[in-house]
Amino acid sequence: MSRSALEFHGVSVAYRDELVVEGVDASVPSASLCAIVGPNGAGKSTLIKAALGLVPLASGSVKVLGGSITAVRRDVGYVPQRESVDWEFPVSALEVALMGSYGRLGLFRRPGRAERAHAMDSLEQVGLAAFADRQISQLSGGQQQRVFLARALMQRAQLYLMDEPFSGVDALTEGAILRVLGELRQRGCTIVAVHHDLSTVRERFDHVLLLNKRLVAAGPVAATFTSQALQRAYGGRLAVMVDAAPGNAVTSAGH
Template identity: 55%
Template sequence: MTPMVDPTPILPETALAVTGLTVAYSGAPAVENVTARFATGAMTAIIGPNGAGKSTLLKAALGLIPPVQGEVRVFGQPLAKALPRIAYVPQRASVDWDFPARAIDVVLMGRFRQTGLFRRIGTAETALARDCLARVGMEPFAQRQIGALSGGQQQRVFLARALAQGADLYLLDEPFAGVDAATESAIIAVLKSLRDEGRSIVAVHHDLATVPAYFDHVLLLNRSVIAAGPVATTFRREIVARTYGSTLPGAIPA
């Protein structure tokens, strides 16, 4: 096992730090020796081609996939201790939308850490859930079965569930994939408001054209880190080209 070498310290303004992280499937590395720092109070995109390990990195950072090696710290603390400070929005394709739950029930699931699985949900918790739905424009659909909603509406409900957790760090796996323009605008507005409140956002993102408008920082990944830093200085055509190779999309800066 290769020793971890961490060239960058974990500073107080680091929301999420991964050091020497390697994850493998059937012995083949999906991400390899990734060291990255994600800033507090900022929005960071993880971008890279299909199969680059973007979702794997996010899941490993959450402890959903065991790493071969490496360390994860959240606000300077070990992952296990800091989990209550994290909210996660998975890919829509990974969710069972036939589950018999209303939109408000899904949002209330975000309160289970605070209420426990078997405690009666009170009026205060219900009011908070409705406020979270209202923040994403879904309060009128509170009683609608989750499977009866459109894809964009479902994504908004899952963001509302994350809001209900009251987290400091939000990890989102392709939050804009397969949603309509109105939903994308609503989601980015909520995420930017969270950032402005001092929360930290890390999102796997696929639309290179919107990176400069949506994000403050970017991590370019192709199994290992190609580059990371502020969008203004890091999201450059030559760096994106190294990340994507021959599949380089067109809508990126010079």
């Protein structure tokens, strides 16, 4: 198997008659925590969907865990943006976590006792075991986000693709999510997350893709996440002093 968990080769994606991702060549090393960063409309979510095979490619190819997505789908976990979810749907937190096992179960087969135990474990990991029977809309935004993390954990994947896992969550949830992501990486999993908060990229991630339709820069955070690269990604609209004072100088830009 290759050393890269995820490779993009000249990937372009079009919606209707407009290119939203153009000729991206990049790779994400195994067992890394990678952030995809860029302004609004930069194609960050689209790039993740392209990796999952959820949008057709206009050109190029994607290698996931060394193969095509259809072959390794079971080893890829996905946490979509909050908008894709029907919050009024009648499911409990435990049932949402159980959905992580659906990919492995065939027709007519329902999740059994083993899956339920595992789903409870996953909820336990994100600190929500006590809320297993709550309907999903009765949880707070941060708790909902953690339930989705539990659903991804349920998949026992090697690669996790997350679309803004930290959007709209409080500090407590942020800490819980980060702890889980850290544990996953220790086990050799790769995490790729769309991320909006530039001030926290350095402390949370070790790899970064800077995107603005085209790839601006990619590589280890220390070497790649520089003010010049950010200027290029955000088109100079951003006064950045990342190098001077990491972690506090940059305020949110892409919201």
